[in-house]
Amino acid sequence: MTRADRGPAGGGASQGSDTPPARTGANGTGSPASASVPRRRSLADELRSWTVERLANLLAARPDLAVPPPVSLASLAERASQRASVALAMDRLDALTLQVLQALAVSPEPVTASSTAALLGLPEQGAVADAIEQLRDTALLWGPDEGLRPLVNAREALGENPVGLGPPLASALNNSSPAGMQQFLRRLGLPATPDPVSAVGSISALAADAPRMRAVLDSAPAGVEAVLEKLVWGPPFGRISLSADDDAYEAETQDPETDADPDSGTAEPSESPLEWLLARGILGRWTEDTVVLPREIAFFLRRHVFGSGLHRDLAAEPPAIAIAQHDPRNADAAAGAAAIAVPRRIEELLDAWAAGPPGVLRSGGAGIRDLRRTAALLDVPEEEAAFLIELAYAAGLVAADLASGFWLPTPAYDRWLDLPPERRWAELAAAWLVSDRAAGRVGAPDERNRQVAPLSAEVASWAVTEMRRDLLGELDRLPQGATTALDAVVERLFWERPRRSGPAMRQLVDWTLREAVWLGLVAPVRGGAGILAAHGRALLLGLPRDALASALGAALPEPVRHVLIQGDLTAIAPGPLAPEVAREMALIADIESAGAATVYRFTTASVRRAFDAGRAADDLHAFLAEHSLHEIPQALSYLVDDVARRHGRVRVGAAVSYVRADNDAALTEMLADRRTGGLGLRRIAPGVAVSELPPAELLEGLRANGYAPMAENEDGSGAPVVVATARARRATSFHPYAVQRQALPGSAAVVGLAEDLAAGG
Template identity: 40%
Template sequence: MTSWDPPVAPAVTVIRVSPSTGRVSGPPGALAAWLRELPDEALVWLFRLRPDLATPPPPDFDILAARLEIRGSVSRALERMDTFTLEVVEALTVLPSPVSFRALTEFCGGLDLRETIDSLRERAVVWGPDEAIRLVGVAVDLLGGRPLGLGHPARRCLAAYRLPQLARLAGAVGLPEAVSAGANGRNLGQSVEQSRRDALIEMISAVLADPARVSALLDQCSPRARHVAERLAGGPALGATNDAERLLDVGAARTPVEELLARGLIVGVEPGTVELPREVGLLLRGDRPAGELHPAPPEVGGRAVSADSVDPSAALAADALVRAVTTLLTAWGSTPVTPLRSGGLSVRDLRNSARLMDLPESHAAVVIETAAAAGLVDATPGTDVQFVPTNTYDRWCTEPVAMRWAILADGWLRSPSASWLVGGRDDRGRQYAAMSFDTRRPGVAELRAEVLRAVLAAPDGIAPTPEAVRARLGWHSPRRTGALFDGVVDGTLVEAELFGFTGRGAPSTLGRLVATRDAIQDDLSHLLADAMAPLLPEPVEELLIQADLTAVAPGPLVPRVAAELARMADIESAGAATVYRFTESSLRRALDAGSSAEDLHFLLGQLARGGVPQTLTYLIDDTARRHGRLRSGPAASYLRCDDTALLTEVVASRHTQALAMRRVAPTIVISALPVAELLDGLRAAGFAPVAEGPDGRIVLPRPEIHRTPARIRVATAGPTGNRVNQLRDVVRLVRRGDESARAAQAARELAGEELASVRSAPLILVTLQGAVRDGRRVLLGYVDQQGTPSDRIVRPSSLDGGWLTAWDERSAAPRRFALHRITRVADLDGSFEGPPRPPAPETGDWVVPPVADADADDDEPA
C-alpha cells in the first residue's frame, strides 16, 4: 500500500455537555475590551482582591488582560477560593466556552450560582455576560486535568495506545472494517503511522462522544462491569488493576475490567492504571453531570460548654494577658534583656520570663511576641542591643484595661509571627527563638484570620475540636496545604483562648466581633475596647485590708492606684480579685522610692474600706523608724549611726563580716567596698541603711527605667483609605495609558502594518500560552546568541522553565526557544501544513525526535 487516506469519521450525535478541548479564550482582545467597559469602582475592587495585578501599575488594558492570564497570579487567586467556587470553576473547564449562566446552572444540578459567579467576575477569573461566560485560559491548565472527579477526554486517554491497539478498539466500537484493516499495515513510515493513529483516535473519540453508541456498548457489558464503570464515574476516574495493559477482543473478555477495556469504556493509561474517559463518565452521571457538589461548608462541632460562662472566662483571660505583659515589661524596663547574636531571646531568658509571668514557656512566647507586635517592646539601636520597653509602653500603662487588651489583640491579629514555632527546630536543627526573624512568616496574619473565622463559626456554647476546624478550613481553602497551614490551626486555637476570643474553647462575644469584620481596620482596637469594657468589672479605688497584712482588691484597680500599691505590696494571687501582701521588704521598697510613713498612712487610709488594721500601721511605723538610721557614704564608703549599740551590732554580726568594715569612731564605720555594695550587703544581713550625700542629706535611689523609641507600626492586613485612593490612581493611569496605546495602534493600522504582532513580554507569554492550548501556528521573532534576528513559523507544544518548545516549520523538527530572546509573536491564520506533530513523551513506545536548541540551528535565518 503506497498511499492511505484517513477514513472519514461517521456522523455522530453530539452530547449536550461536550468535554473541553482547552480552547477557552475568547476573540483576541475580548478580555481587554471587557475590562475596558468595567466601572472604575469595579477595577479598584479587582485590584484590592488581586493586588499583584496592580504592582506595578499596568500601562493599559491589554497588559492587564495579559496579567490575568499569568499562571502565578491565577494560582494565587484560586488559593483564596472555597471548595464550591473551585467546583464551579472546574465545571467551566468541562463545558464548552463560552457557556451561558443557565447552562452552567443546569450542569451543576440547579444550585444557586449567582453569588459564586459574581465573586469570580470580581476577581476576573471569569468574564463576559451571563449569556457568554468565559474562563481565563490558564485556569484550565491549573484545574482542567481531571475536574470534578472526571477523567481526561477520550482523545488524551487514547494517546497511550499503539496503532494495533487502536485498530482492535476501532473494530470493537463498530467502526468500518476497512478502518481496522487499513491500520494493521506494517513497515509504515513514522509520518504515515502517526497520521493513521491521529485519525483513529479522532474517530474512536467521536464514537465515545455519542451517548447512544456509548449506551449500546454499556448494554453489552455484564452488570458487574457496569457497576465498575459507575464507581469510576462517581470519581476519581482512575482505577488500579493488573489488567491495564491487556486489550482483548470483545469475545475473549472474561473479567469486568477486560469487558470495559475491550470496548474502550476504560483505557489503560499507565501500567497498572486505567482511566474512564470523560465522555463516558458524563453519560453515566446522567442528570447530575457535575457529580456531588459542596455548596455549604461543614458544620463545626465539638463539646458543649455553658454559654453563660464563655464571656466571663474570656474577660478573665484578657485581664490575665494584660497583667502578664505589665509584669514582664516592668521587669525588662529595670533589667533589660540582651538578645542572642543571631537575634531573638535566649532559652534561659525565655524560661526566666515564663517563671516571672507564671506561664508555660509556650504561652510566654505568645505574650512576648504579642508585646513586640503591639509596639510595646523593641530592640535598642546601636551595637549594644537590648530588649527594653518602648515609650509607647508608658502611654499604654495609663489606658483602661479594656483598651490595653485591645491594643494587644490588634497587634496579635496583624502580627506575622508564628509564635507556636518557638522552641521547635528548623530543617538545619537550629532552635527557633522568640522575637527572632526566624518565626516571621508571610501570610500568617491572613491564615490566622481564616482559622479564627472557622473557630468562630461554631454555635454558641460549642467548643470546636481541631478536627472540626480543619474540616471547615478544608472547605474554605482546599488548595492551601503545608506544615505552616497545619501548625497555624493548633497555634491559633491556643492563642485565641489566651486572648479571650474564645472562652473555655467556645467563641466569645469578642471573637464573633472579629469574625464579622471583612478586614482588619485601623480603628479595630477601639471597637475591641468598646466590646471588652462591658465584660470587665468597673475599676475600683478601694481595698479590703485584713489583719494578716493582706489586702484584697475586689476588682481591677485604676492604673494610678495599681501603680502606687505595686510599690508597697507584692501580688500574692491574681484573678477576678487580686490579693496583695504587705511585708517589711515591700514597705522598704516604697520608702526607698521616696515615700514617707505619713504618705503610706494617708494613701492606705483613702483606699482601705473599713480602715487600716493596727498590725499594718505598726509594721509601717516600725519599718519607717528603722529606715535610714544607718547612713553610708563614700570613703570608699562609710557607715555612721548615732545609736552606738546598733553600730556595734552591725560590726559584730557574722552576716556582715564579708563587708570588711572597720570602726573608726564610736558612731562611724568605714569599708573598702563601694557604697552600693555596702548597702546591698547590709540589707541582705537584715538591716535597713540608706545612702547620704556629701552634704549629709539622704539620697534615695530611683530605679533606672530603660526605654527605646517606638517604631512606626505598618498595618499588615486590610486596605486603608489611603490604599483605596492609591488604587483609584492606578485605574486612572491604566485608562490614560490605554487611550494612548489604542491611538498608537490606530496610527499603525493607518500606516498599513500587515501583520498584528505583540511585543510586550506579558502579551508574548499569554499569546504563546494560548497557542499551546489551541495548537495554533504563530510567527516568532527570535534573536539567537550571536544577536542575529530571524522570523520562524512554529507550532508551540509546551511552555515551561523559561523555554518554549515548538515544532519549527522551517527545519521540520522540534526546537526550544529561550523566552527572553523572543521579540514578537503574531498569530497566523489557517491550519498547520507542515509535518505532523510528534507524539508526546507519555505516548508509550514511539521514539520522540530529539529537541534541539534554536541557537544551535545552522540554517540561514528566515
C-alpha cells in the first residue's frame, strides 16, 4: 500500500526534469571544478558534444527518433526523453543492461560507474562499463562520469518500487515525530542530532557502514532476520497482523518510542522482532497496519546479509544453449520445398477470391466462414489459411475494395503473377518480416468474447515485427545447420528482452516460429526450435529481392521437365517443375497434393478447361508425349479424344443467348431432353435455338446435363473457338496496406540526418 504523497520512489533522483541542479565547485563558489570542461546542463547540451557518427548510431539504435526527422538537437533531445520513446528503447535492453540501469536509477547521488558496480557486486570494468556505455549511446543515460543521470522517464518506467526496493529512509520514516527520530538514534547507539533531516542522514550513514550495521543486527532478538528476509527482495511493504496471539499484535498495542530502554541498543525481554525493528527505524511505519523496509537498509541487507548485490539473481551472462548439429543441406532443401509451395497457395487463394470474393464486415476484416471455406479450398488447417490470407494482405496483393465492399486481389497481384516463383516468394518473405500482422490471433476470442476475424484491426500487434527479427536472429546465432530446444531459445529471447517476456510473449514466439516454418524460412526439427535455412539468413541480412530469390533457388533441386503419368489418370512430378511446364500442367490437370512431389489428376473438367483456353487435342497429346517419362496411358488418350470429340459440337453465344448446332438432329435431341427444360430453349431456325439465360449460365446448365458446348466468338466465325473467361475482378478503390508504424529511414538517410543535426546544433 503505497501513497503518492510519500515522496519520490527513486533515492535522491530528480523527478520531472532531465536538467540537474547547479553544483558547487570545490571552493564553494558555484563555479565548475574545471573551467576547461563545459558543464552540460541538459541532454541537449550533451548531444551537441557528440560526433556525427555517434548521432547516427543513436538514430539507428532508436529509429523512432528519426520519424519524422527532428529539426534540431534540442528537438531530438526532447523526443528522446519522451515516455513512449524511452519505454521503447528500454524494451530493447538485455537483462544485464536493464539491471545496470536499475542500479543507476536507485543509487544515491552522486551516481558513478564505480558506485553502480559496487551496488551490483561486480567489477567496474567489463560488463558494467559496457552497459553504461550502451545506455549513454542510446541517450537513456547522460551526464559526466562523476554524476551519471538516467532520464526521468527511464526512472518512472522502472516503477514506484524498482527492483522491489522501498522508498528512501526520509520517506519511510516520515510518520515519525522529531522526538521519535531521536529515540531511533539512541537505540542504534548514535549521537543525537538537531533535526529529523540530520537524523535520517545518521541512520543512512550507519546503513552504509557494513561492519557497524552488522553489529546492530547481531544484538537483535531472534526472528529479526526472518522478518527482514520477507521484505528484502520485495515487495518492501508488509501488513501487520492484528491477531491477538501474534507478536505483531504486540507491536500495534505498544509504543516502541516509550516502552524500550532509550539508552540501550539491546532488546527488552518483551520486545518482539517487529517491535525491535520499528523502535530503531530499521522498518518504517507506512500506515497504521503496514510497515516498509527503507531503501538504504535494503541495500545493506542485499549486499551483506542475504546476497552479494542489488539483485537476487544477477543476469551477468546469457543462458547457455546446448545445440544439436544436422546437415545444413537437408535443412535448406526441406525449408525450400515449403517455401516454393507458398506462392502457389497464395495464387490459388486469390484466384478463388477473385471469382467469389468474401464481403468486408461492418467492423472490418473477412468473416470466419470465409476463413473456413478458404481452408477447405486450400486443404490446410484454418490457422495456416489465416496466415496465408494475412501474408497476401501484408504483401499488398489483396485489399478491401471500397466500391464493391468485397475483399479482392489488387492490381499488384497481376504484376506479382508475372514474376518467377522464387521471386514471388521473395516478395512475400520480405513483406512478412516487416509486417505487424499476428495471424495467430485469428479465431481467438477478443475482448467481447467474439472470434477475431482475419484481416481485421485486432490482428495487428506492436510486438510482432521485432519478435520476428529477434527469433530469427537467435536461430541465426547458432552454427549453420544447428538447432536447440525451443525452451532454450525462449530463455535467450527473454534474457535479450526481459521487458518483453511472459505468457503472452511466449505465445507470440510460438506463432512466429510456426509462421517461419510455413513460409519456408526455418526447417522443422522434432523436439527442437528448427534450423534457419540459408535463404532465411539472407532475409535477415536485408538482401535485395533478386538476391533473396537466388538464395532460395540455390536451396531447391534443379527443376524437372517430366512427370510420371499413371493409368489411374494421375501424374506425379518428382520435383519442382519448370515454370512453363507447371503452368501447362495446372491447366490440363487439377493439383491433388503439393510438396516435394506434386500429384495431378486428369478429369473431364480439367481437360475441357484446356480446350476452353484454346488448346486443341493435338496440342495436349504433343505436350503429354514430350513431358511424360513413360508412354501415355491409353485411358488418358481416350479421355482427351472423347472430350475433344464432344467439345464444341454445341455452341453458345449472346443473343440474349443462342445455341447453334452443326446439324439440326443434335439440336432436336437437346430440345427433346427433359433435363434441358429449365433452360428456356426454343428453336428459331434449323440448328439454332435461343434462351433467356445469359451465355455463362446457359453454358453451365448444358454442361451440368451432360452436354459439352463451347462459347462462340461474337462474329460466329469457326474454329479455333476460345471460351472468353470471366474478367478477373480487381480492387479498384482501396486503402493500401501499411505497417502500423511509419517507414524508417535507411542507413544513408540516417547519416545525412545526423550531419544536418550536428551542423545545425
